[in-house]
Amino acid sequence: QSVLTQPPSASGTPGQRVAISCSGSSSNIGGNYVYWYQQFPGTAPKLLLYKNNQRPSGVPDRFSGSKSGTSASLAISGLRSEDEADYYCAAWDDSLSGWVFGGGTKLTVL
Amino acid sequence: QLQLQESGPGLVKPSETLSLTCTVSGGSISSSSYYWGWIRQPPGKGLEWIGNIYYSGSTYYNPSLKSRVTISADTSKNQFSLKVTSVTAADTAVYYCARQPMIIRGGEDSWGQGTLVTVSS
Numbered sequence: 001q002s003v004l005t006q007p008p009s010a011s012g013t014p015g016q017r018v019a020i021s022c023s024g025s026s027s028n029i030g031g032n033y034v035y036w037y038q039q040f041p042g043t044a045p046k047l048l049l050y051k052n053n054q055r056p057s058g059v060p061d062r063f064s065g066s067k068s069g070t071s072a073s074l075a076i077s078g079l080r081s082e083d084e085a086d087y088y089c090a091a092w093d094d095s096l097s098g099w100v101f102g103g104g105t106k107l108t109v110l
Numbered sequence: 111q112l113q114l115q116e117s118g119p120g121l122v123k124p125s126e127t128l129s130l131t132c133t134v135s136g137g138s139i140s141s142s143s144y145y146w147g148w149i150r151q152p153p154g155k156g157l158e159w160i161g162n163i164y165y166s167g168s169t170y171y172n173p174s175l176k177s178r179v180t181i182s183a184d185t186s187k188n189q190f191s192l193k194v195t196s197v198t199a200a201d202t203a204v205y206y207c208a209r210q211p212m213i214i215r216g217g218e219d220s221w222g223q224g225t226l227v228t229v230s231s
Contacts, residue, residue: 002156033216037157044206044221045157051216088157092213098172099147099159099210 022089114222132207
C-alpha cells in the first residue's frame with residue numbers, strides 16, 4: 001500500500017490530453033514539493049517534473065504539473081505513442097521523515 | 111555531467127547481508143546542496159525509498175527498513191554505500207542510487223542505471 005495514491009492505469013489516443021492524479025496528505029503533498037517520474041521497461045526512472053511543475057532541460061512542454069491542497073496532477077497534452085510508460089509521483093513526508101512514492105500509473109496510448 | 115554507478119553482488123543468500131556501492135563522478139558527495147540516497151524496485155512493482163545520507167553524515171531511513179539498513183559515505187573515494195542485513199526474497203529488487211534534492215529548496219535529482227540484486231540460495 002503506497003502512501004501516495006495513483007490510479008493503476010490510464011489511457012488515451014494520440015493527440016489527446018491525459019491527466020494522472022496523485023493523492024496524499026498534509027504531511028507530504030500538502031506541505032512539500034511533488035516530483036513526477038517516467039519509466040520505460042528495463043530502465044531507470046527519469047525525472048519529468050520537479051518542484052510541482054518545473055521541467056528539467058529536455059522535457060517537452062507537453063508535460064505539465066499542478067498541485068492543489070493534498071493532491072497533484074500530471075498532464076500530458078498532444079499524447080504520443082512514445083509516452084506509453086509508467087509514471088510515478090513522489091514527495092517528502094514530514095511524518096515519516098522520508099520520501100514516499102505513488103504506486104505508479106501505467107499509461108497506454110491506444 | 112553527473113553520473114552515478116551502482117556496483118555489488120547480483121546474488122545474495124537469504125539471511126546474509128546485501129552490500130552495494132554507488133560511485134559518483136562529475137560531482138562531489140561532499141556538496142551541502144544534495145542528499146545521496148538509495149531507492150529500490152522489486153520486479154514488476156513500484157518504487158520504494160530506502161534512505162539517504164547528507165554530507166555531514168546525517169542519515170534518514172525508511173521506517174519500514176530502518177532496523178536492517180545502514181547507509182555510509184566515503185568522501186575520499188566519492189562513494190556512498192548501502193547495507194541491508196538479514197535479507198529475504200522480499201529484498202529482491204533493482205537498487206538505484208540517486209542524488210536527491212534538499213527538501214525545502216527542492217530541485218532536480220539524478221539516478222544511476224540500477225543494479226538487480228536477487229536473494230536466493
